[in-house]
Amino acid sequence: MKYIKFYKKILVIGGLMSCFNACKKDNYAPPTNKFTGRVVYQGTPLGLKNNNGGTVYFELWQGGYGKSGAINVYFNQDGSFSDLLFNGTYKMVIPTSQGPFMSIENPETHTDTIPLVLTGDKTMDIEVMPYYMINNAKFIIGADSVVTASCSVKKIITDTNAKDIQFVALYVNRTDFVDDNNSFVSNTIAGGDISDMNNLSFTAKIPTNIANANIGVGKQNYFYARIGLKIVGLDDMLFSDVVKVSL
């Protein structure tokens, strides 16, 4: 009986000790440096697609730690990003063919690689060269639940790298995640059918029964709308800001 008690004590003490030891030795502090910013063209953030945390990303590379592999940081649909990182020296690069834009040569590296030194929180806008910009996107809901949208499109890259427009489209959705995959009503103008790039307009009627929308049924008197632009030969689309429209 006495022995059993003794062993119990040892077990308890040993258990406690191993707990404390584990906390001290096995774990180290998580990264705390907040690295935030936006992807911009001349200060204006670019609208992108948001699909489970984004589809457009840039890579952060940090040398000297064994196997090579990038940290992928995804852009939100308003062009912003944020990540928690350790202090250190990183190289930042947007992989070619990511996003509806091209990287700009960095004055320091003379490539598209951007050097990044983190010693604490940092906010940084990434300047890029979009193929197009969508300007003056306006949305009005008129009589009979018809959304009327208008915008102008400006071609930014006009040299040999220029790409054509595949289509421009108005998307309307019930939540503020709006893009080509998340919309219950849309209206598309093919690239070849655009006559005046400064004056594009769309109409789309919000159906009374949206049971077949991918987000369920419900009565709602406000919606979110957005204009998207698909560029020939690129996966990622360019979008305007998401705008809330009320019936």
Place this chain on the structure above:
Amino acid sequence: MKKIFFISIAVALLSSACNDKSFLTNEPTSILTTDQVYSSSELAFSVLANLYNGYVDQQTITNWAEFTNFDEAFPSEAGNYWRVQQINYPYNWWSLWNYDYIRNINLFIQNCQASTKLSDGDKTQFIAEARFLRAANYFELVKRMGGVPIITKPLTYDYSGDPTYLQHPRAKESEVYDFILSELDTIKNILPDDASIQDRATKGVCLAMQSRAALYAASIAKYGVNTPSVNLPGGEVGIPASMANAYYEKSRNAALELINSGKYHLYMKHPDDLATNFAALFYDKSNNPEVIFAQNFKLKSGTVEAWTLNNQPRAIAEEAQGGRLNPSLNLALQYEKLDGTYAPFNTDSDYANEGDIFANRDARLAGTFILPGSQFKGQNVDIWAGYILPASNNTIITSNVFGGQAQLPGKNYKEQVVGFSGPIDGLEFSAQTGFYVRKFMDPATGSGQIGTQSEVWWVRYRYAEVLLNIAEDEFELGNNDSAAMYLNQVRLRAGLTIPLTPSEITFDRIVHERRVELAFEGHELFDNKRWRIADKVWNGQQISAQDLFNNIGKASAPNTMIYGMWPYKIYQPGSINDGKWIYKVLKPNEVTAAHNFQLGNYYSQIDQGILSNNSKLVKNPNQ
């Protein structure tokens, strides 16, 4: 005293154990050494058989769900509905990097060469077969990943701390195709030229594979201009357009050599029932003149397959199993009328018999699909969605269980109001598109039982595909006359008696013919990729049934969502229409997303771990 006694015994035991050292060199009784294996033809052959087991297929009959990713068919099993609900195809789908398998093949070749006890005949035959499997695997790799390192020797690490000599850069995509074609050139003359060998490498399958591989390379070269961003500067992905014609000619010559050998023919054992003839081509394993290379299965041997078990019509299932693969209306619409015209099914009129709507169609429709109103294993498949009441505003009376009952107006008893195979929307294993699959289905008794299953083989290469390959080659080379001739051979077997004229041969025609002839044989994805139309076919845009009707036979028409077509029985007592059938087109409710094939899907992602291990590899484009 005791102590001394124990110590002395211990010393005695230890020293005695060490005296006889021969136990350290005993031969193992449960492991065969390399020398033993490669000194016996049977044992070496069993190693080779295992290499045959490693042959990679993307879609195959032992993996039914893979057939439902591309709007060819609907997955009627709750656990697989996600396949019609996801929008983007992940970049790492179809990824393959099986260099362990290639190492095993290379080791096998090396050991066979080194063996002094194998007969020369066995040696050459085994090595040629292993090289065939290696070429087949490189074909599978290049289809999915683009150019990959070509490794033809077993690589071994020397523990020097520097593994860089094991790291090889990716070869050009064209170089991998060239490697495959030249390997096949060499071994086709070593392998037996015997059409009765259908599950091992022969000259026939070398030629068939050459015709397919060269065709792939040719079309990537020709149509790569349509996707300029799917390219790498080092040529790891993408083939220069100037190489297209040489590859088309290579493909044609290989096909021609196979055709001229006269050893293979189109299967034609049931000329009076062309639909059954087409279905039998896949399950008839005795003297089948069309099958060039297949993965074989054998009853009661542990190697059986469950395609029939998984997909049998629920009404006549031998177990509470089946009904999983529902071919889509999208595919059914592609089958022409017997006069060679495209036409949607006429859903405006009513029919005396349930199957009448499918009358006078390409026999491959009924050979590939189990249609409503037809039979499987001699029993009615019982597919109908309910009663429709024209007298009361087309009300539908149906049930949501297999063969469910309800009371029709004017009757005082309940009766069956829906088929025992469905269709019932959202009910798994029911024919949710209105169809079940017939291709590769085994009509033998017991094939639908878990304890028996089926020995129907998985046909990887067959003569009709070679004819379609050469038709495409000839078309691309500008010889429409012979393109039409080869295409018409395949079409004649399908009951399309009006031949296509040379001027009617277009790219759309070629694509269409492959789609209807080779459905559920694993071609759709890779064909659409090599023609560079995959991003147009699966463009992420929702489609309506009307879009489908308007675009029959158009190669790059969007095909992003699955539709179905359900038969209803008219209930109108006293009217001549009573008991007739009408059809309705619908989209299963589980189909919520439009499939989107991104440019980054043209070549699958190389895993980050592989890239980290070998800094000489470059990533695939658009990822």
